[in-house]
Amino acid sequence: MALTTRRRALTTLGAALAGSVALPATQALAGERRHRPNPLWRAHAHNDYEHPRPLLDALDHRFGSVEADIYLAGGQLLVAHDPEDLDPSRTLESLYLGPLAARVRAHHGSVYRGHRRPLQLLIDIKTEGASTYLELDRQLGRYRSLFTTYAHGRVLPGPVTAVVSGDRAARAPMEAQRVRRAFYDGRLTDLGSTAPASFVPLLSDNWTLHFTWRGVGAFPDAERRKLRGIVDTAHARGQRVRFWATPDLPGPDRDALWGELVAAGVDHLNTDDLAGLASFLDGHRRA
Numbered sequence: 001m002a003l004t005t006r007r008r009a010l011t012t013l014g015a016a017l018a019g020s021v022a023l024p025a026t027q028a029l030a031g032e033r034r035h036r037p038n039p040l041w042r043a044h045a046h047n048d049y050e051h052p053r054p055l056l057d058a059l060d061h062r063f064g065s066v067e068a069d070i071y072l073a074g075g076q077l078l079v080a081h082d083p084e085d086l087d088p089s090r091t092l093e094s095l096y097l098g099p100l101a102a103r104v105r106a107h108h109g110s111v112y113r114g115h116r117r118p119l120q121l122l123i124d125i126k127t128e129g130a131s132t133y134l135e136l137d138r139q140l141g142r143y144r145s146l147f148t149t150y151a152h153g154r155v156l157p158g159p160v161t162a163v164v165s166g167d168r169a170a171r172a173p174m175e176a177q178r179v180r181r182a183f184y185d186g187r188l189t190d191l192g193s194t195a196p197a198s199f200v201p202l203l204s205d206n207w208t209l210h211f212t213w214r215g216v217g218a219f220p221d222a223e224r225r226k227l228r229g230i231v232d233t234a235h236a237r238g239q240r241v242r243f244w245a246t247p248d249l250p251g252p253d254r255d256a257l258w259g260e261l262v263a264a265g266v267d268h269l270n271t272d273d274l275a276g277l278a279s280f281l282d283g284h285r286r287a
Contacts, residue, residue: 039064039112040281044122044242044268049079051274054095059103059111061274065120068096069166072132077139083126093139096121101146104159111159118148118161120202120268122185129169133182136164137173140181147181155198163202175199186239191230197238202268207243215253219260231265240267250276259284 041064048066051057058066070077070092077092100121103111111119125132140147140162148161164170165185174184186193186200188210193200211223234241243261247254248271258269258280271277 037062037282039115039117040278041065041117042262042267042269043274043277043281044120044270045274046244046248046270046272047081049090049095050081050272054079055099057274061278062112063274063278064117065122065268066096067122067124068092069124069126070132070136072127072135075135077132077135092123092136097139097143097146100160101143104146109159116157118157118159121160121162122202123162123164123166123182125164125166125170127167129167129171130173132167133164133170133173136182137177137180144181148183149179149181150177150183150198151179153198161201165204188230191233191239192237200239202240202242203234204242204244207246210243213257215247215255215257219256224260224264227260227264227266235265242266242268242270244270246270248272255280 040062043058043061043063044065044067045051045058045063046067047069048054048058049068053060054068055066068079069081070079071083071086073086074088076088078086078088079090079092079095080086100111100119107113110116123136125136146158146160148158149156162182163185164174164182171184174180174182183198183202184195184200186195186203188203188205190200190203211227213219213223231241243266246261246269247257250273254276258277261269262281262284269277269281
């Protein structure tokens with residue numbers, strides 16, 4: 001066989017062998033993408049900062065919403081549950097804003113790779129609302145590409161949507177802004193009000209103030225109808241619904257209540273038990 005002919009034969013054989021190896025590898029990668037668990041958008045990490053790795057533990061469990069309580073202290077926004085727990089090293093920026101920005105850069109524009117839906121960062125203001133919000137607004141402005149923005153009547157989606165809860169004095173300065181990088185957490189008293197979803201995209205309230213059922217026995221029909229009416233009304237206006245003070249100790253009562261919340265279309269389920277809620281939602285999705 002001539003040298004040129006031999007080279008052509010070897011090249012053809014090499015290409016065939018490479019193709020036989022590369023094709024299964026490509027298929028395996030595609031399969032991995034298909035079977036990668038999806039984010040649990042309903043899962044809300046209540047008091048997320050109390051976990052060993054704030055934010056990161058919730059993201060490892062694929063949560064779609066995390067909550068941080070903030071205090072304005074010495075010009076800093078510190079994250080803690082109670083004033084006696086304040087630590088100058090635990091700032092909103094160090095625990096949440098910086099890590100979220102780094103993750104979004106690493107994932108080419110999203111918190112969860114391949115998923116454009118924004119993560120919700122619920123920021124609960126524990127000090128006087130107006131002054132705390134002004135500092136929060138300043139800090140969010142340093143991460144302008146990270147956050148969903150309201151600008152001159154339009155909502156421009158970003159990788160993270162900040163929603164402000166807590167002290168209600170934050171509402172007035174927020175409503176006065178023509179451009180802001182945060183939205184307002186309403187209450188059920190805002191249901192059906194003139195406040196649009198572009199300002200109040202979320203309605204949160206205390207479960208025990210509106211329902212007697214705690215997961216024990218059957219859910220009363222009247223309360224089930226009430227819950228579904230609340231959710232339907234909110235959804236018709238483009239708003240989401242969350243309840244706090246729901247049972248959160250592992251057991252059938254908690255799972256029964258979570259099941260009713262999911263069935264009614266409640267958008268966020270509150271928990272301190274990251275693994276428990278992740279397991280419940282994964283199991284409910286497979287059922």
